[in-house]
Amino acid sequence: MPHVIDRLLEQANAIILGKEHQIRLALACILARGDLLIEDLPGVGKTTLAHALAKLMGLDFHRIQFTSDLLPADIIGATIYENGRFTFQPGPIFAQVVLADEVNRATPKTQSALLEAMEERQVTVDGETRRLPDPFFVIATQNPDTQIGTFPLPESQLDRFLMCLELGYPDAEAERALLRGEDRREILRELRPVMTPEQLQQIQAQVPRIHVSEALVTYLQALLEHSRVCGRYRNGLSPRAGLGLLRAAQAWALVDGREAVLPEDVQAVFPSVATHRLHPITELEGRTRNRHTRELLEEVSVP
Amino acid sequence: MSRPRLDPLLPTTTLAAMLLTLAAIAVPHALRLPFWISLLAxxxxxxxxxxxxxxxxxxxxxxxVLLTVTVVGGIYAHYxxxxxxxxGTALLVSxxxxxxxxxxxxxxTHVVLYLGFLLIGMQFLFSQTLPNLIYLxxxxxxMLMLLISAHRATGHGKPWQYARLSGALVLQAIPVAAVLFLLFPRVSGPLWRMPDEGHAQTGLSDTMSPxxxxxxxxxDAVAFRVEFDGDIPPPSQRYWRALVLTHYDGYTWSRMTPRTxxxxxxxVPVEHAYDILLEPHGQQWLPALEMATRAGNEIGLTALYELRSRNPLDERLxxxxxxxxxxRLQAELPPNLRQAYLMLPDASAKQAKELAQKWRADSNDPRDILRxxxxxFVQREFVYTLSPPRLPRDPVDQFLFxxxxxxxxxxxxxxxxxxRAAGVPARVVTGYQGGELNPIGEYLIVRQSDAHAWVEIWMDGxxxxxxxxxxWVSPNRIEQGLASALPAGEPIPFLARxxxxxxxxxxxxxxxxxxxxxxWxxxxxxxxQRSVLSRLGLDNLFYTALALAASIALIVLTLTLILLLQGRRRGFDPLAAAYERFCRKLARAGLERRHHEGPADFARRVVAARPDLAEPVRAITKLYIDARYGAATPSDAPRKLRRLITTFRP
Incomplete structure (x- = not known):
């Protein structure tokens, strides 16, 4: 199985250059059955990443561009009268990988329709409940720059994303390679899946079986506890965040080819799991929220 | 080898607060310590x-180590x-x-803070005054505030929250301390010897000269305070006898106690019962309202009917x-004593002797002589003043005439x-006269400014x-105190006004x-304590309660110990201990594991810095990780790990 994962990573890295760590995190997020939020500027490869992952895993892929006039029905689908009877026209949410682009441009009503579907893995239209496909995975993107007419996701909604990533600009070498290389869309089109959806489900099923020792639980709990008592955040991490952190660390260990979770695994996924859930009381000059989270890690001893 | 950078143990503001508080605690000690210790601190x-x-x-x-040895040596050299x-204090402070x-x-940090608490407590061994309690x-x-903020992992927090919390802790502790103070069995006498404050003698001395x-x-320092059981005697009766001076050498009156x-x-049994709380004066005399009839066993009574303590008073009594x-004191005076009370030096007070002999020639009756x-004194122009002219030649004649x-x-x-010159046995008594009533608490404050001297004469029968x-000269001195008796402009101490x-x-x-x-x-x-407890109705219960409390304390202590030991055993992880040792060895080699660093990361860092150690470090780390975080811990893992680490030589 690791063989498949390695090939997937290798292929993805060939498309998105210089972002090994983020790709690994995104993969761990998928394996942990979590949804992913990417907060970054336009044009750094968010869509390409989502598309590539879907393609490599052999999953079908829908992209929804969120706009301020997007309605819930535009996502979920609607019942329409056609040929003398009512039929349900499924919306773009009925796909295995859904890319919700610029989710903060839609109204809260539309946003919550997406998030509810994400949470329940099913949608209800006209009293009829329809299951979403399995595997199902949402990649939402958010433009961090405050713009007129946007609705940033509220904290309670942010908590539903297992991870929040920033891609960032590629480094010089990667960028040169990118500029010299082929058109990314060409590569994407030619991409062949390295696994089947069934294989993905099998791997996902393995994640909870990655061993978690007593010592690691102690460490993880200390981290959660510290986020609550350190006094820097409006709220500490919730138990749901703790469970997510554990699952993500297990997935990370699996991607790394190990059978037990190490403190390092927790540390690797911690910034992306915790940062969007923690809101500093005071924004300190020159410190990004990411830096805050890393400080938090440095304050808790590994037992 | 480069030493690791200082971890941000405490935010600098907390550190500054801690250092300032410690300094404030040490200041009262510093006043007693050699200068160089304060400087060192x-x-x-x-x-x-x-x-x-x-x-x-x-x-x-x-x-x-060098500093410590030097300081200990310095303290030894000094004391x-x-x-x-x-x-001990010098040692503790340094x-x-x-x-x-x-x-x-x-x-x-905790050790330092606990030392600070100890320093606060030690302050009480030196001085137990009320301001000191407030200071404490x-x-x-x-200190509690600091302890709380040091316990908080990061020290990020609102100072006033800590202040409120520690204030609440102190307030909660006060009633407990009060109950313990009341109920904890007292021992008589202090457990430790209070430091001698140089036996400074204050107040009256054994002699009297102009x-x-x-x-x-x-x-205006307080000499003693008196609490009466019943009515307080009027000012004219407040003669506090302290010393009786029998011998006159022409200038100075001094004590000579007969060995009888x-x-x-x-x-006549009209009595005042009262408690005197005497400030330490480094001498043995004890003031008593004229005339004391009964005293406790620890108080001696001299032939001159003075009260004396056995030792110089270094503590409040x-x-x-x-x-x-x-x-009626000493109705019969033996002839030899009578003779002693008539003795005067030949060379001095010639004019006074003449005057007295004239009186005696007129009448032999001591009452007439007294009149x-x-x-x-009444008819001549005598003036009562604090600043009389100097009397270098003969104090009595110069003063009288x-x-x-x-x-x-x-x-x-x-x-x-x-x-004496007129043949009436006489002696000088020094002590205090008067005293001010403190309406708050209904007791008398007698100050040094109330010091007074008078005379006792003996009459047959x-x-x-x-x-x-x-x-006779200044009735106001007796009725209303010193300040009203002196003419305006005399230097009267502030509190005696x-x-x-x-x-x-x-x-x-x-x-x-x-x-x-x-x-109290x-x-x-x-x-x-016994009387307080009996007033609370705990008299009979006292010893039962004591035994009960002691056994409860013993049980609690035992349980705590057992729990602590169990906790240790449960908390003890041989794998962690072995790994700890591995880290210590590497730390000595300049590669300290950061407390938040996982074992795999640490191993990577060590290998990068010291490729020569790659093999043992990888082996140890793998064994440790597998055993500590892996699915199955082989029972021999700790032993194997220990063996690997023992032979590990970074």
Whole structure:
């Protein structure tokens, strides 16, 4: 199985250059059955990443561009009268990988329709409940720059994303390679899946079986506890965040080819799991929220 | 080898607060310590602060060891010992300061803070006054605040939250302390010897010469305080006898105690019962309201009917007396003693002797002689003053016939000489006269400014009678106190003035508070405890309760110990301990594991820095990770790990 994962990573890295760590995190997020939020500027490869992952895993892929006039029905689908009877026209949410682009441009009503579907893995239209496909995975993107007419996701909604990533600009070498290389869309089109959806489900099923020792639980709990008592955040991490952190660390260990979770695994996924859930009381000059989270890690001893 | 950078153990503001609080706690000690220790402590604190601000590492071990050895040597050189209260305090203060230099982990912070608490407590071994208690409570409050913020992982928090929390803790502790104070069995006498404060002698001395009492009158320090059971006697009866002076050498009156048992005292039983709380004066005399009829066993009674303590008074003394203003002391005087009370030096007071002999020639009756003497003082222009002219030649003659200005010691001395010359046995008594009623608490404050001298003359069949010639000249001195008796412009001590307004009222309030503290807290001895407990109805219960409390305490202690030991065993992880040792070995080689660093990351870092160690480090780390975090821990893993680490030589 690791063989498949390695090939997937290798292929993805060939498309998105210089972002090994983020790709690994995104993969761990998928394996942990979590949804992913990417907060970054336009044009750094968010869509390409989502598309590539879907393609490599052999999953079908829908992209929804969120706009301020997007309605819930535009996502979920609607019942329409056609040929003398009512039929349900499924919306773009009925796909295995859904890319919700610029989710903060839609109204809260539309946003919550997406998030509810994400949470329940099913949608209800006209009293009829329809299951979403399995595997199902949402990649939402958010433009961090405050713009007129946007609705940033509220904290309670942010908590539903297992991870929040920033891609960032590629480094010089990667960028040169990118500029010299082929058109990314060409590569994407030619991409062949390295696994089947069934294989993905099998791997996902393995994640909870990655061993978690007593010592690691102690460490993880200390981290959660510290986020609550350190006094820097409006709220500490919730138990749901703790469970997510554990699952993500297990997935990370699996991607790394190990059978037990190490403190390092927790540390690797911690910034992306915790940062969007923690809101500093005071924004300190020159410190990004990411830096805050890393400080938090440095304050808790590994037992 | 580069020493690791200082971890941000405490935010610099917390560190600064901690250093300042420690300094405030050490200041009262510093007043008693050799100068260089205070300097050292200041230097250590400053050094530690600068290092923290600049993020530099702490001084190396050899320097700290060197400093410690030097300081201990210095203290030994200064005190000739390392034991005892003074040397112990010096040691504690300097070691606390030096500990600052190795304060790198949270544990060290706690050690420093606990040392601070110890320093606060030690302050009480030196002084137990009420202001000191307030100082103690404030210090404890500040220290608790620091302890709380040091316990909080990051120290990020609102200072006032810590202040409120520690304030609540202090307030919660006060009732517990009060109950323990009341109920905890007292032992008589202090558990430790209080430091000698140099046996400074204050108050009256064993001799009286012109100027000695008036000098005392310049001080408004409290001599003693008195609480009466019933009515307080009127000012004219408040004669506090302290010393009886029998011998006159022409200038100075001094004590010469005959080696005979105390004389017979007959009295009409009109009694005052009262407690005297005497401030330490480094001498043995004990004041008593004229005339004390009964005293406790620890108080001696001399042939002159003075009360004496066995040892010089270095501590405040509380004693209970009964006195009767109507008494007959020593109705019969043996001829040899009578002779002694008539002795005068030949060369001095010639004019006075002439005058007295003239009186005697007129009438042999001591009553007539006394009347003549009284008329003499009343009819002449005698002035009562604190600043009389100097009397270099003959104090009695010069005073009686030339200056006629004097303070009580002049009147008493001259009158006693006159009486002796006229054949009436006489002696000078020094003590205090008067005392101010503190309306808050209903007790008398007797100050040094109330010091007074008078005379006792002996009459056949009546014994010793108190005669106060000052009262003839200045009745106000006796009725209303020193201040109203002196002419305007005389230097009267501030608190002896009758009407000093608000400040005076505050002073009286403060004195009442202090009196209560001295009497009920510092003076809380076994007998007082018994009486308090019996008043609370706990008398019979006391020892049962004591036994009960002791057994409960024992049980709790045992349980705590058991739980602690169990906790240790449960918390002890042989794998973690072995790995700890591995990390220590690497730390000595300059590769310290950061406390938040996972084992795999650490191993990567070590291997990158020291490729030569790659093989053992990888093996140890793999074994450790597999055993500690893996699915199945082989039972021999700790042993294997220990063996690997024992042979590991970085």
């Amino acid at each position: 200041l230097a250590c604190g400053g050094w530690r602060y600068l290092r923290a601000v600049r993020g530099e590492s702490l001084p190396p071990t050899w320097l700290r 000739d010992t390392l034991l005892g209260l003074e040397a 070691m606390t300061a030096l500990k600052l230099l190795e304060m790198r982990a949270r544990r060290d 409570i404030v210090s404890v409050w500040a 100027g000695s009492v008036s000098q005392l009158s310049q001080s 048992p105390p004389p017979q005292l007959d009295h 509380n004693y209970r007396l009964r006195s009767s203003p109507h008494y 003549r003497a009284r008329d003499y 030339e200056t006629q200005r004097g303070f009580c010691e002049h009147y008493a001395g001259a009158f006693a000489v006159l009486m 009546e014994g010793w009678l108190r005669i106060d010639p000052t009262a 009758p009407d000093s307004g608000l400040l005076k009222a505050l002073e009286l309030r403060w004195d009442a508070l202090n009196n209560g503290w001295n009497r 807290v510092l003076g809380y001895n076994p007998s007082l």
